[in-house]
């Protein structure tokens with residue numbers, strides 16, 4: 001026979017817990033003539049059995065039911081599923097902690113945050129000490145703050161010497177230029193990359209071209225391309241960010257942005273850039289869009305991870321109208337435009353395939369190329385020729 005304090009010591013429970021169990025009928029003490037409660041060996045064993053059931057994750061109520069009648073399989077199954085969910089949540093917490101400490105990939109976390117809260121994601125990256133250029137590249141390219149520098153070094157190695165950094169063709173660019181209602185006197189090209197369109201535009205329009213990018217290597221390539229055509233006097237090159245344009249309001253007749261609006265977010269870019277276009281001026285902008293409502297699951301999954309803001313053309317058009325633009329013309333870039341970009345890129349990658357890469361940059365681009373090979377056509381680059389109109393919810 002045990003007194004309550006002895007039973008508590010043997011079972012590793014408090015006195016008040018035992019009294020509560022007694023109230024629930026899980027143990028049954030007997031009061032002696034001297035007023036003390038005593039408990040039997042059977043009570044102690046009942047407590048051990050109860051503790052075993054609790055170790056399986058059962059609540060006290062479920063334990064009680066198991067002790068008093070046959071095991072209820074349905075409620076045990078329910079408990080098992082609940083436990084699995086708790087384990088999965090804990091594993092996620094663990095993975096995130098390990099990732100934040102640099103012990104595992106941060107990629108799933110960055111991707112989930114980009115889908116759910118892109119603005120907060122960018123702001124948080126800045127808090128972690130990344131400047132704006134790094135933070136934007138991290139969002140769109142490396143997607144892992146722990147391997148960002150190595151990733152970007154590898155990425156730049158793969159893109160070295162390429163003329164185009166996105167799909168485009170001289171035919172598409174010139175067709176758009178010649179279809180504009182009037183030739184722009186002043187034109188700003190945003191995200192000009194290595195200057196392929198800047199050169200074409202300057203060659204085919206009478207006005208002045210300002211070409212802006214925030215990457216020194218790209219600008220050096222653009223400078224060479226411009227000099228090779230003797231166009232130094234016609235194009236001003238500028239190293240600045242598309243998010244903080246160093247110009248006067250309404251300064252340009254036209255803005256031109258191929259394959260770069262997504263970097264600051266398509267809607268945000270169009271909202272902000274409109275301030276630099278004179279009233280009635282033009283914006284030519286290209287954007288990755290869905291061309292089908294029913295993409296293959298693999299393509300949908302890939303783009304959900306890599307560009308969650310991709311939309312069908314119709315949705316972009318209605319947003320453009322809300323932002324104060326009227327669409328004069330729009331079309332999907334030709335397969336040639338993609339070949340001009342992907343062909344040289346694939347050649348560079350093939351030449352580097354035997355070499356060691358410390359980051360996943362080459363593997364990621366290989367995967368992206370596979371997706372393009374299989375699913376291009378379900379999505380594509382769309383070029384919008386827009387006129388800035390007075391109204392719009394800016």
Ligand SMILES: C[S@@+](CC[C@H](N)C(=O)[O-])C[C@H]1O[C@@H](n2cnc3c(N)ncnc32)[C@H](O)[C@@H]1O
Pocket residue numbers: 133136163164165166167168190191192193194196212213214215218240241242243257258259260263
């Ligand atoms: C996909 S590339 C497109 C380049 C070029 N328009 C073309 O089609 O070849 C995007 C360009 O935007 C530039 N870029 C990225 N972030 C930028 C920023 N915040 N401000 C200005 N340019 C930026 C990159 O350096 C790169 O040249």
